[in-house]
Amino acid sequence: MTGLRSRLPVHAPMTFVLLIAGAGMVRTLTQHWREGAVLLGGALIVAAVLRVLLPTDRVGLLAIRSRPIDVLAYGGLGTVIAVLAMTITASLLNGG
Numbered sequence: 142m143t144g145l146r147s148r149l150p151v152h153a154p155m156t157f158v159l160l161i162a163g164a165g166m167v168r169t170l171t172q173h174w175r176e177g178a179v180l181l182g183g184a185l186i187v188a189a190v191l192r193v194l195l196p197t198d199r200v201g202l203l204a205i206r207s208r209p210i211d212v213l214a215y216g217g218l219g220t221v222i223a224v225l226a227m228t229i230t231a232s233l234l235n236g237g
Contacts, residue, residue: 158185162181
């Protein structure tokens with residue numbers, strides 16, 4: 142139990158990001174795709190912010206590559222997803 146308790150804070154950032162992404166998936170599956178997509182993009186943006194703020198030994202699974210590449214990838218993809226979700230209109234979805 143002591144080993145799990147000492148490792149839990151390392152996995153807390155990824156758990157937080159996954160909770161946001163999970164909420165986005167639930168919103169998407171309940172036919173609120175725009176809100177769900179914004180939450181998914183927001184989860185990636187939160188991952189980028191956590192990657193900037195936390196030291197490498199505390200970010201856990203959010204550290205995949207070097208810090209600049211992770212921040213650029215998480216932040217860029219999250220921004221693109223959120224902006225696209227907010228700017229798609231019903232006329233674009235219906236083909237006109």
